[in-house]
Amino acid sequence: MPESISTASRQLTFAKAINEALNVALEADDKVICYGLGADDPKGIFGTTLGLRQRFGSARVFDMPLSENAMTGVAIGASLNGIRPVMCHQRLDFFLLAMDQLVNNAAKWFYMFDGQRSVPITIRLILGRGWGQGPTHSQNLQAWFAHIPGLKVVMPTSPADAKGLLLSSIFDPNPVLFIEHRWLHNMVGDVPEGDVRIPIGPLRVARGGCDITIVSMSYMTVEALHAAEYLQERGVSCEILDLRCVNPIDWQAIFESVDKTGKLLVLDTGAETGSIAGEIVARVAIERMGSLKLAPARLAMPDVPEPTSFGMTKGFYVRAGDVAHKVLDMLALERGDVDAHLVEPIPHDVPGAWFTGPF
């Protein structure tokens, strides 16, 4: 760790925290480079890369051709000779063009060449949702990536985690997919100054509780916290575990919480079938059947593409009200006034009324 380490914190948005992590990394190590479509354009990838080219130069921070697959291979090749590339994609969906390089090369290189050379690349993927993003701008495919041995998959929720985990990702010797939910970019939170890294692996107890364990990731943790606040008033104490990473998963912390509460609900930002939520339910059932007092449950997106129309996405997303309903159902409690307290926001397809598009 550098000497300049400091832990004083300020309130920053998630996007600003990402920008700060990139500044810190580029400053700390001249082997760090950062590129992606629009990395140095006037919008700076939702503000996350603003100012980097001006400060660190166009050899290290640059825009790129529309060549997701090749540019992933370029990152891999550069990393084999000591460079630490950070690649940025404005939507996860665009990165699907790079599956060959990700799956066949990045994930395998260290293993298939017997540990001779690792691939320390970081790939930032931004998840879309709402505002008519539709079928090809809103996919949450973290379960795909977690399925591939050799990758690490990070999904922060808080601005502090965004900064600390991005720094750890950049300096991790392995390929890391760093997944940012668009609806988190304007969330504000305490963020420590300096080169403060949060280890990849351990989850974060976002809220302590004793009646039920809710495991969630990324933006779903925000909805879970709203639900838990309401449920507390109803006398239900929720323990919310914010995964932070979906590969590796902090199984020990999940098991300990389930041992305590005996009940498990898992929330996922992606489609239900083949989801991370499904994996967590399965493994808890296999390893902790004795601790479970009732069947575990999950809430995820429906197994259909996200439609574009405002009319078709009403009630489409899992919101705090759905979480509260599910918890009350699991505990055999009346649903009561959930709908009055946790109404689907209006409009329902944006992170807040302040958001007026177009991205």
Add this chain to the structure above:
Amino acid sequence: MTPEIAKQLLFRMMRIRYVEETIAARYSEQAMRCPIHLCTGQEAVSAAVGLVLRPSDFAVSGHRAHGHYLGKGGNLRAMLAEIYGKKTGCAGGRGGSMHLIDESVGFMGSTAIVGNTIPVGVGLGLSIQLSGSDAVSCVFLGDGAAETGVFFESMNFAAVREIPVLFVCENNLYSVYSPLHVRQPKGRKIFRLAQAIGVEAEHGDGNDVEAVYAMMKRAVADIRRNGGPRFLEFDTYRWREHCGPNFDNDIGYRTEQEYLAHRMQEPIKRQHDKLIQSKLLAPEELAAFGESLRVEIEDAFCYAIESPFPDDTDVRARLYA
């Protein structure tokens, strides 16, 4: 072309040929338990590149990489041990014939997916550019790779950022059993595609090892001096089957006549005859080299065969650094 280089080119081609012929002869013993893709007939490009590049230059390749690996100076014992799946193999037995590596001589890896190391080689070139050295990154590819999207993407980026990369395309006319004419428009040349993308490119006879050497030498010197990239396409021909040790002209995807016509172009015999006729190579010197080669290859096969397998408990190790 000095006599010494002319001889070295022949000896290097002979070494690659002899290794491949021995692999082919022993493959049916079922001890090499992985797919192999032999480059018999295509040795000229591999032989020349090793005399042009320095060990500190990088190279990457694809599934048909034995020649490129040996040409760049890769360790023969480690390559054979790898094909035999042994712990002493260049990838510890995890990769086999399609995943060769010898970083000590700059051979940074070969992989099994067509076109898949092209951008990796460009990325190595980017790292050279960022470090400011005069090294070169060499990417070996075949005619099939020139049909992949990543070929165009990688060439484009190399051109736009002037990355120091030497693309070496061996056009052997076949991708598995698919001939060039069902894959690429009639009359189009791959090096012309490279030129259209913005990469300086040339085309040469891949059976004339001295011509290959001269073109490579010029291109590499130019990259070192002025930056890259450069693209060289060499016409060559695959003698044996796509995957495996056999000849396969009997299965009907190409004619015996075509095969024999290409075989007449034989790069090794051509160089051999040239050197003997011009008296640059004495028969005794050739015989002595042949004998040392026989001893070296016998030793390497013994080493590979006698080396231990990796322990099966090792299968979960080295997933993450």
